[in-house]
Amino acid sequence: MTVARAADLQSVRDCAAIDAYLADHPDATPFHRRQWIDAVAVGCAQKRHYLIAGDPILGLVPLNELHSPLFGRALVSSGFAVGGGILADDFGTAEALADAVWKLAASLSCPTVELRGGILPGDWPRDVTTYLGFTRDLAADDQAELLAVPRKQRAEVRKALSNDLTVDIGDREAHYAVYAESVRNLGTPVFPRKLFASVLDAFGDDADILTVRQAGVPLASVLSLYHRGVVMPYWGGGTAAARPARANDMMYFALMRHARERGCTRFDFGRSKAGTGAAAFKRNWGFEGVPLAYAKRTVDGQVSREINPLDPRYSLQVKLWSKLPLIVASRVGPMISRGLG
Numbered sequence: 001m002t003v004a005r006a007a008d009l010q011s012v013r014d015c016a017a018i019d020a021y022l023a024d025h026p027d028a029t030p031f032h033r034r035q036w037i038d039a040v041a042v043g044c045a046q047k048r049h050y051l052i053a054g055d056p057i058l059g060l061v062p063l064n065e066l067h068s069p070l071f072g073r074a075l076v077s078s079g080f081a082v083g084g085g086i087l088a089d090d091f092g093t094a095e096a097l098a099d100a101v102w103k104l105a106a107s108l109s110c111p112t113v114e115l116r117g118g119i120l121p122g123d124w125p126r127d128v129t130t131y132l133g134f135t136r137d138l139a140a141d142d143q144a145e146l147l148a149v150p151r152k153q154r155a156e157v158r159k160a161l162s163n164d165l166t167v168d169i170g171d172r173e174a175h176y177a178v179y180a181e182s183v184r185n186l187g188t189p190v191f192p193r194k195l196f197a198s199v200l201d202a203f204g205d206d207a208d209i210l211t212v213r214q215a216g217v218p219l220a221s222v223l224s225l226y227h228r229g230v231v232m233p234y235w236g237g238g239t240a241a242a243r244p245a246r247a248n249d250m251m252y253f254a255l256m257r258h259a260r261e262r263g264c265t266r267f268d269f270g271r272s273k274a275g276t277g278a279a280a281f282k283r284n285w286g287f288e289g290v291p292l293a294y295a296k297r298t299v300d301g302q303v304s305r306e307i308n309p310l311d312p313r314y315s316l317q318v319k320l321w322s323k324l325p326l327i328v329a330s331r332v333g334p335m336i337s338r339g340l341g
Contacts, residue, residue, distance in 0.1 A: 001096070002053045002054050002058055002059070002092060002093045002096045003053065003054075003096065004051050004052065004053040004059075004096045004097045004099070004100035005051065005052060005053075005100075006049060006050070006051055006052075006104070007050040007051065007052045007060075009034065009038075009048075009050055014052070015034060017052070017056065017057050018034060018050065018052065018057065018060060019034070020057075021056075021057040021060060021087075022060075022087075025087050027087055027118070028087060029081075029083040029084065029117070029227065030081075030083075030203070030206070030225045030227045030232070031062070031078040031081035031082070031083045031084040031116070032060070032062055032078070032083075032084060032087060033062075034050065034062070035199075035202035035203055036062065036078055036081065036199070036202070037049075037050065037062045037063065037064055037078055037079065038198075038202055039195065039198035039199040039201075039202040039203075040064045040078070040079040040080050040195065040198075040341060041064065042194065042198045043191075043192055043194040043195030043196070043197065043198035043199065043338075044066075044079070044080070044191075044192055044194075044195055044338035044339070044341065045338060046064055046065060046066050046067065046079060046338065046339065046341070047064070047065040048062070048063065048064050048065070048079075049062075049063040049064075049065065049075075049104060050062050050063065051063065051097055051100050051101060051104070053088070053093050053096050053097050053100075054093065058088060058089045058090070058093045059086065059087055059088030059089060059090075059093035059094060059096075059097050060086075060087055060088075060097070061077050061084075061085065061086045061087070061097050061101060061115075061118070062077055062078050062084060063075050063076065063077050063078070063079075063101065063104070064076050064077075064078060064079025064080070064341060065108055065110060066079055066339050066340070066341050067339050068336070068338075068339025068340060069339070070336065070339075071305055071306075071307050071339065071340065072111065072112070072303075072305055073108070073109060073110045073111065073112070073305075074110055074111075074112040074113065074114055074305045075101065075104065075105040075108060075110040075112070075113045075114070076113075076114045076116070076341060077101070077114070077115050077116060077118070078116065079341035080191070080195065080341035081116060081341075082116060082131075082133075082270055082271045082292070083116055083117045083118075084115070084116045084117060084118065085115045085116050085117040085118020085119070085120070085294075085295075086098060086101075086115060086118040086119045086120075086121075087118055087119070088119055091119065094118075094119035094121070095121060095122070098115075098121035098124070101113055101115075102297065106299075111298055111299040111302035111303075111305075112296065112297070112298045112299075112302070112304055112305040113296065113297050113298075114294065114295070114296045114305075115294065115295045115296070116292075116294050117292065117293065117294065120293060120294075120295040121295060121297075124295040124296070124297045125295065125296060125297060126293055126294065126295045126296075127293070127294045127295070127296065128291045128292070128293045128294075129274065129291065130273055130274065130294075131271045131272070131273060131274070131291070131292040131294070132271060132272055132273075132274050132279055132289030132290060132291060132292065133268075133270070133271050133289065133290050133291075133292045134268070134269035134270065134271075134272065134279075134282040134283075134287035134288070134289055134290075135230075135266060135267065135268045135269065135287065135290075136148075136266070136267060136286060136287050136288070137265060137266055137267075138231075138256055138259060138260055138264060138265055138266060138267050139256075140260075141260075142253075142257060145253070145256050145257075146158070148286055149285055149286050150284060150285070150286050152284060153249075153284040153285055153286075156246055156249045157246075157249050157250075157253050159246050159249075160245075160246035160247070160249040160250035160253065161250070161253070163214070163245055163246060163250070164214060164215070165212050165213065165214055165219075165245065165246075165247060165250045166212070166213050166214075166216075167210060167211070167212055167213075167250070167251075167254045167258075168210075168211055168213070169208055169209065169210055169211075169258070170208060170209055171209060171211050171218070171221070172196065172197065172200065172209060174209075174211045174213075174218035174221055175196070175209045175211060175218075175221040175222070175223055175235075176190075176193050176196060177218065178211070178218050178219070178220060178221040178237060178238065178239055178242075179196075179221065179223075179235055179236070179237045180326065180329070180330045180333070181237070181239050181240070181326055182236075182237025182238055182239065183237060183333075184321065184322065184324065184326055184329040184330070184333070185240065185322055186318075186322065187317075187318030187319060187320075187321045187322035188318065188321065188337075189321065189329065189332070189333030189334070189336045189337040189340075190329065190330060190333040190334060190337060191235070191333075191334065191337045191338070192334035192337065192338050193334065195338075196223055196235065199223070199225075200223070203225065205226075206225060206226045206227065207223065207224065207225050207226065208223075208224060208226075209221060209222070209223050209224075210222055210224065210251065210254060210255050210258060212242075212247045212248075212250045212251045212254065214241075214245050214247065217241070218239070219238055219239050219241055219242040219245055219247035220236070220237070220238035220239070220242045220247035220248045220250070220251040221236065221237070221238075221251070222234070222235065222236030222237075222251055222252075222255060223235040223236065224236075224255060224259075226259075226262065226264065229263065229264050229265045229266060230264060230265075230266040230267070230268050231255065231256075231258075231259035231262070231264045231266070231267055231268065232268040232270060233252065233255055233269065233270065234270060236248075236251065238251070252285070255267075269282045269285070269287050271292055272289070274289070274291075307340050
């Protein structure tokens with residue numbers, strides 16, 4: 001019987017074994033990496049755990065222990081991620097890891113466990129309808145990429161290309177300012193600045209920032225991850241001035257070019273909730289949505305953690321937050337959001 005245990009993340013042997021397993025596993029994502037859960041732990045002051053099964057490793061699961069005064073406690077694989085979940089060579093090993101995760105959650109007084117992707121335990125409640133993932137191949141060059149974009153969105157990209165917009169790489173300050181304004185306008189709290197810095201520092205060449213400017217002013221910016229030839233624009237947004245300038249359209253088209261220059265062959269547009277404007281926007285770019293499978297288990301008698309900003313219960317809070325002065329939202333937001341992941 002396969003035995004699961006907590007990895008010693010201070011052990012060179014355990015860390016090397018984890019890295020080797022992830023390097024060989026076809027379903028590994030950036031969110032399974034030690035660097036991801038470490039960055040979340042450092043950037044949001046939340047604890048991290050890593051369970052492994054077998055020697056040599058037959059399966060593993062990274063976890064972030066998230067605590068929010070407003071939304072309670074949860075053990076999540078992985079925190080602030082759209083993926084993660086259990087990786088294993090067989091279902092028996094996956095079940096052993098799921099049991100170990102549940103026992104760990106109980107020991108940490110976390111009433112809810114969330115597994116985002118991976119091998120889902122057979123008896124855990126699962127959700128295959130809320131989220132869609134959007135991925136497609138990159139074209140060979142700019143002209144081919146334009147032709148790969150449906151006609152209506154292609155016209156928007158052409159307008160963006162005709163505007164006086166410039167693109168640069170690496171400006172962390174510009175990215176945070178743009179992103180903070182973008183999510184404030186959507187009525188949600190911005191993540192801590194330290195989270196973005198920690199991810200960039202931990203991932204090194206596997207992450208960067210692309211910013212679009214007009215007359216030197218940042219209008220749109222995105223922090224992207226790179227994994228096995230796939231680019232994933234992860235935390236991106238635009239200011240109020242971005243829309244008339246088509247800066248967001250320029251941002252994604254420029255990122256496609258930048259990713260090709262880095263040797264990428266696929267573009268992962270990330271997840272969006274089904275039926276939302278964000279999902280429609282990605283379809284307009286020629287991406288087809290594929291259902292993502294998540295599992296969430298909550299202790300009997302406890303209220304399941306729900307942090308969906310589209311939940312009608314939060315409509316008033318979202319509306320009020322979008323009206324806050326940016327300086328206030330940027331200061332208060334990280335204190336709230338660091339436990340939401």
